[in-house]
Amino acid sequence: MSSINFSEILTIAIIVLIVFGPDRLPDLARKAGKFVARARSMIRDTEAELRSQYGESFDAIDEARKEIGAARRDITSTARRAERELRGAARDIEKGVNEPVRDPNRRPAVSEGPDTEPTRETAARAALDAAAAPVEPITFAPDASGANDATPPDLQATAPDDDTASEAT
Template sequence: MFDVSFSELMLVGVIALVVIGPERLPKVARTIGHLLGRAQRYVSDVKTDIKREMDLEEISSIKGQMEDAAKSVKDSMQQATNTLRNPLEEAQKALKEASTSMTNLVDDVKQEATTLASGATDTAATTNPAADSVKQPDQSTGTPT
């Protein structure tokens, strides 16, 4: 940090010894040591706080990116779901219409068959008396009786 050589430190020590005196020099050196220790701790705390704030900014930035990515995935899944759902709903609707049409057709065929069957029994009942009046050939001889 500071480019101070050993000879410069010795010069400062000699000047301090002359100015402060040998009696007070240990007390002043101790006080300066405590102040330098406090300054180092203060600088370390500031560095830690700055690093923590930068980490918080990075985390919030990453959180924002993750939220954007999650929203993008959710939107794409919703779009894909809608893309698949619309044709399926149309096919389901067409199948329901075809089922209804087939049910109606089957009902019509049943009704027509019932009508034809009742008409056939009515016709058979009216044609049987006439058939009884016609002479049936004898099966053994083949002549009408």
């Protein structure tokens, strides 16, 4: 149902004033008021008559309307609660995805206390801890002749051969 705003009422009043004139306007307003009062009275009488004849049906309809309204409120509140929980879970997941990955074995560089400030000593210790990465053991692979070579596998490609080293000298 649409509502009538002030500008529409003012436009209608100006049109009525122009069409009927200022002399007939009070009489027209009185007749319109009587018509509205009669229409309301007829609606009330019709509703009362229908309720007296079909009262039980109206009561059942009213009861069903109340039950449906209560069910709708329950469903709406459950949906809102579930939405809040899902948004919270999504926020937690997003927070976890956006956080940088930290090494669980690494200890903090600076002790975490309320009045601790970083110093040169703690900064140097943190740099040493960061530089001290786990080292993989070096294994020596046998060469094609089957004899063990003292050069690690990753340096074998860059090490000069014995023949080329003696020729260069």
